[in-house]
Amino acid sequence: MDIKTNAIALRSADYKENDKLTWLYSVEYGKICVIAKGVKKATAKLKFAVEPFCFGEYILSLAYDKYVLTGCSQVESFYDLRADTDKFYSGAVMLDMIAQLEIEKQPNPAVFLLLLKGLQLLVSETNPKVTLIKFILNYLENSGYKLNFDECGVCRSVNFDRMYLDYNSSCFVCPACRTADSVEIAPPVMSTLKMINVMPYEKLGVVKIKDDYLKKALSLLNEYIGQSMAKIKSLKQYLEL
Ligand SMILES: [Zn+2]
Numbered sequence: 001m002d003i004k005t006n007a008i009a010l011r012s013a014d015y016k017e018n019d020k021l022t023w024l025y026s027v028e029y030g031k032i033c034v035i036a037k038g039v040k041k042a043t044a045k046l047k048f049a050v051e052p053f054c055f056g057e058y059i060l061s062l063a064y065d066k067y068v069l070t071g072c073s074q075v076e077s078f079y080d081l082r083a084d085t086d087k088f089y090s091g092a093v094m095l096d097m098i099a100q101l102e103i104e105k106q107p108n109p110a111v112f113l114l115l116l117k118g119l120q121l122l123v124s125e126t127n128p129k130v131t132l133i134k135f136i137l138n139y140l141e142n143s144g145y146k147l148n149f150d151e152c153g154v155c156r157s158v159n160f161d162r163m164y165l166d167y168n169s170s171c172f173v174c175p176a177c178r179t180a181d182s183v184e185i186a187p188p189v190m191s192t193l194k195m196i197n198v199m200p201y202e203k204l205g206v207v208k209i210k211d212d213y214l215k216k217a218l219s220l221l222n223e224y225i226g227q228s229m230a231k232i233k234s235l236k237q238y239l240e241l
Helices: 079-083 085-101 109-122 128-142 187-198 201-206 211-228 233-240
Strands: 002-015 019-026 030-036 055-063 066-076 163-166 171-173 182-185
Touching: 002 030, 002 085, 002 109, 019 085, 019 109, 079 085, 085 109, 085 128, 085 233, 109 128, 109 201, 128 187, 128 201, 128 211, 163 211, 182 187, 187 211, 211 233
Parallel strands: 030 066
Antiparallel strands: 002 019, 002 055, 019 030, 055 066, 163 171, 163 182
């Protein structure tokens, strides 16, 4: 049986002598693993389709519960991301989060759109770190790990000047509710997260925030995701640059 699906290539690994295994994130099928035969040969026509960031209409044949790549017409390559370290890493983190955190064969069109929108923003003039923070906050919300910036996650108080991220309860808490597993969040980092959280996508391009605050905000999100979901290697690498 042949199927057609719009998908974004997340990652590829060598498989057998000339083949690759490619993980796609598809609108209709969610995260799927596809066998791409012969793509390691220099003359292979579908080489581009297994490159991370390729967005295309993929044609797959489904046999014995395995997907085999048979065709692809590219919609967008996002290839330009590779020319800029910040854009490349931000995009790589987005792909890795989907590859690691989404459950196989569980479609989620909202997450697909989030990824597509994120990659499209990365090729624009918008600050890549701002784009990545927005993507992560939206992804967390979509996955049931939404961060609430306006009230203490334990006592619901809204009246406090210091805020802490509590790894035990996976939420922001007030000074009265903090535990040994809470870390204090510097006010400029908190305002950075809050601002990006409420800003609509089309306005993100005008956001001007110090790189240091953006890095600290990403570092906080890295800790949070690492504690509540899974460690994302590329995010750690990006922060160490
Ligand atoms: Zn509280």
